[in-house]
Amino acid sequence: MSDIPLKAEGLCRYFGALRAVENVSLELPRAQIHAVIGTNGAGKSTVINLLSGELAVSKGRVWLDGKDVTSAPQPARARAGLGRSYQRNNVFLPLTVFENCRLAAQSLRQRPWRVWQNAERCKLSTERAAYALERAGLTRAAKLPASALSHGQKRQLEVAMCLATQPKVLLLDEPLAGMGAEESERMLQLLHTLRNDHAILLVEHDMDAVFAVADRITVMVNGTVLASGDPDAVRNNPEVQNAYLGETDETELA
Helix, strand or coil: CCCEEEEEEEEEECCCCEEEEEEEEEECCCEEEEECCCCEEEEEEEEHHHHHHHCCHHHEEEECCCCCCCCCHHHHHCCEEEECCCCCCCCCCCCEEHHHHHHHHHCCCCCHHHCCHHHHHHHHHHHHHHHHHHCCCHHHHCCCCCCCCCHHHHHHHHHHHHHCCCEHHHHHHHCCCCCCCCHHHHHHHHHHHHCCCCCCEEECCCCCHHHHHHCCEEEEEECCCEECHHHHHHHCCHHHHHHHHHHCHHHHHC
């Protein structure tokens, strides 16, 4: 795997006259968490959609593990090692926690000619699902229906489903949204663990969490990059303080 599994250069996305994203470049090194922050409408989720292939770029290039995937559709990028979660829970509520993960794992080894075969007989997807649940801390909940999980556990399950596809890169869109303090702490611990084996892009509004976990932070305003650097550099940047908070009080980002 490349030391920089995901790279984007000059990303732009236009919706008619609206420039939702304008000239955004970034690199996601392996074993690092790169957080993207900004107010609502800054273009954060649009960037994730461009990287994942959910939206086509208007301009710019995207490389995944050294290969140009700018024109590749979302399923192809997922099979090449890119996993993502969404702002809202995106799990199959009637299925068990384990079945959710196994279904995600099966996407890597699609065998439509065996449509009548019991999924339990697929050893590879079963092993990948079990591994993903263990990494995400959900092994004890494996037999529960996903509908029985707490909000925080459902967010963990989404991460586990990503892990079941054996991704090199994780794009996580507000994974802490709606969580209480205890659930947020569990997610942060999970992110710390996952950074050892993945490149992670994190979009998050919880500034305490961002500055606790991120190795690098990019600040977006009106679809463009205002600043990018390590947490201390971003925390002490007057332009960031003024644009993001409407004032220059450094204690607000402390």
